[in-house]
Amino acid sequence: MVLTACTVPQLKPQPSPFVAHNNWDGGFVSDDDRVSLQSMKFASAKSAGASTHMIAIGSTGHRTSWMQSSLEQINVPLPAFTMRAGARDTIFHNPASTTAAIVTCGGLCPGLNDVVAGLVRKLEDYGVKEGNILGVRYGYRGFYDPEFPPIVLTRENVEGLHLQGGTMLGTSRGGADIKEIVKKLDMWGVDMLFVVGGNGGNAGAAAIQAECQERGVVCSVVGVPKSIDNDILLIDRCFGFETAVEEAQRPLLAAKVEASSTFRGIGIVKLMGRESGFIALHASLSSGVVDVCLIPEVPFSLHGEKGLLAYLESVIARQGHAVVCVAEGAGQDMLPTSSDKTDASGNRILGDIGQWLKKEVKDNLPDVDVKYIDPTYMIRAIPTNSGDRIYCKILAHNAVHGAFAGFTGITVGLVN
Incomplete structure (x- = not known):
């Protein structure tokens, strides 16, 4: 699923390189495909799982679902549908000239390395040239700390990465100087930024996208939600959660x-x-x-x-x-x-x-x-199990598909 998508207006459409083989005979999704956020229509508020309650509005009130009320607390309207993730037959970045950056933020979680490797492989599948995929080190601070310059990521140096816990890029909490980050994105000529993080990391990604739009910096900012606690709103399952339950x-x-x-x-x-x-x-x-x-x-x-x-x-x-x-x-x-x-x-x-x-x-x-x-640190530092390994790959691939489709300010994740 792709959530809350908007497009970068300066980009020009072109055929996807996957058109030649119909996306390996898997076909393409449409921008008009939708996935419902609510899969169940309850007969009444008394039905098990309906979880509705009254919200007072002046002298009257209306019933609302737990998801709607949760989002109202953070002033985010709840749409009835979200956009479907997947490869499009039309893309808006030229792979031959695209530069991408990947950053991991927040606490450790099984699957960070899997997502990084999946992003790199799918970017190269699109035709992004070797040397044009940057790994930002130690979270957002890696954008402006001269002690930790970005590293070049290739298919070769992420080989077998999914078998290791942690993140090869390093991570950190907080410290996001949004203006400085956008300045570096512009200086480095980054066309796509993939942020693998939790609520804080995704909030930072949203701020980066807004600053890019304000400054006219052409960059697709895509979030991959990470929460070992599985507590990101709207996302049914976060990567690493299944592994954590098993190891616990x-x-x-x-x-x-x-x-x-x-x-x-x-x-x-x-x-x-x-x-x-x-x-x-x-x-x-x-x-x-x-x-x-x-x-x-x-x-x-x-x-x-x-x-x-x-x-x-x-x-x-x-x-x-x-x-x-x-x-x-x-x-x-x-x-x-x-x-x-x-x-x-x-x-x-x-x-x-x-x-x-x-x-x-x-x-x-x-x-x-x-x-x-x-056992907290023992659990969060291990490699993923097979279920999470597959899920991480799907999330990474769909994040790249979303960026090439010209979307920005989006998050990919499982819904229904």
Whole structure:
């Protein structure tokens, strides 16, 4: 899918180099193809999954979906449809004279190298000349830090890259001097910029696109959404999420073994999930060993008849041990160290729910043996599994197709 697309007006149309073989007999998509954002028509608000609520407008109100209300909070209108991603039979950049740049931003996530390699290969498939694909190092700072000049990316030096975790380009958070970045894009003659990043990285890409338009710099800016937490609005699945869920089985199963091997054992595993609990929930469900899953979306209490401590005591009484999976953003309202401070990317700095929970359980439940595991850096640094590997390739290819189609200010991702 391609979202919120607009075109660069200065570009001239020409036939795609793939016309000669009908895109390897796969055909082309049309700019008029659309994909619905809502695949289900609910009979009423009472239907499971409808998740509607009333929004007051003066003395009246109207019903709206959770997606619409979420977007209204950030003042983004929700279209009924998005554009379909894929190769077009008409392109607007001449491959022989095109220069492209790729930058990876934010925290590590399985699949960054896969996307970089996929972008390079598809750019060369279009006919972009060797030496004309630049890799910007260490995030946005690589545009203006003289210590880290861009590197040339080729099919040869990305060979086997998908087998490695991390990103060959390096990454960093924040530090985006938009005017300086656009100045360098113009100076280097970059026709296409691919930004692989999360909410902060894509916000930066949107600002770069706006600045390019303001200055008259002809450059297609394309985002590839990256969030190991799987929490980017409208995108059904972000790359790396499936790999993270699979790898999270290992610490959960280890916690089960540790807890069940001791008297009144409790295993606590903290997983990624700042604002959403997708990894914790999916990993808990798939592992089949978790007794309690705590996520940011659902508040919980520690004490009382319906509190976490009472429930853990009941689980131990029944089976002798318990396993807890907690997302890093859960229970932040209960932490004494919680604050409104943010990191370089604008993300709220979280208190350590895992360590706090470990202490509270040990202090309040007699004779428990608590084992705490935080596998965050082990999970996010691994290579992708086969499902994410394919998905990364599809995202990269469609990002290049979108850029050659003359679109800018777009993001590619799976919808429905």
